[in-house]
């Protein structure tokens with residue numbers, strides 16, 4: 001009998017909770033970033049792949065080691081108060097240049113930190129697709145959307161190798177701190193590409209590998225050079241960049257076959273006084 005991704009994840013976590021040894025496939029590295037709350041484990045990608053007959057996962061892609069997926073039990077960490085200061089998320093939202101009526105996607109949405117913000121901007125005439133492989137994340141997201149009386153968010157539980165998005169639909173797909181976790185980067189990039197409108201963009205947000213002051217584990221950071229190495233051969237072109245987030249790259253990729261090259265917009269640096277970098281962890 002087939003089990004679902006959620007049951008595989010839950011059974012893995014119960015092993016940990018029971019203090020039983022995990023198998024080598026389960027022996028994951030520490031939480032994704034400096035401080036992912038109580039999530040002591042990553043999700044059990046190997047079991048999900050076997051049980052759902054998904055193509056084999058990559059461990060490296062174009063010279064980069066792929067990071068493990070953050071477990072939903074750490075979801076509370078995604079809502080931490082310091083996030084605005086560390087990631088200037090208000091500036092990020094502004095730079096996405098969202099407008100009422102847009103159809104957008106928060107891919108790897110987690111519990112919806114950005115989905116809810118986007119839903120408020122695109123409004124009732126627009127729509128946000130919040131997509132995640134962990135149904136528990138989507139349940140948490142739906143509860144948050146209900147509490148905020150937002151009715152324009154649709155959730156999709158996707159597969160590790162398939163974003164499961166409608167084709168030719170999106171003005172923007174946002175990926176915050178998730179792309180580096182994709183176990184099937186090429187399949188995901190292809191699926192995203194098909195789902196973009198001709199002039200749609202992927203907004204990629206990744207912690208800067210080039211900056212040793214960004215207190216995030218190396219496997220969960222990416223350099224611009226690496227990002228370009230992965231996106232350009234997969235049918236994307238770089239259309240815009242914003243280099244002023246405190247810790248992260250923000251790069252916009254369009255379809256290579258589109259004609260929407262945009263000039264570099266004038267940008268303001270996020271006020272370092274209002275968003276000072278926190279102390280490095282011990």
Ligand SMILES: C[S@@+](CC[C@H](N)C(=O)[O-])C[C@H]1O[C@@H](n2cnc3c(N)ncnc32)[C@H](O)[C@@H]1O
Nearest residue numbers: 070078108109110113132133134160176178181
């Ligand atoms: C570090 S969390 C970031 C969540 C959210 N983007 C945020 O910034 O609050 C990464 C999320 O990506 C999801 N994820 C990992 N691989 C995925 C894939 N192939 N498709 C969709 N979601 C994925 C994980 O389940 C997790 O919820």
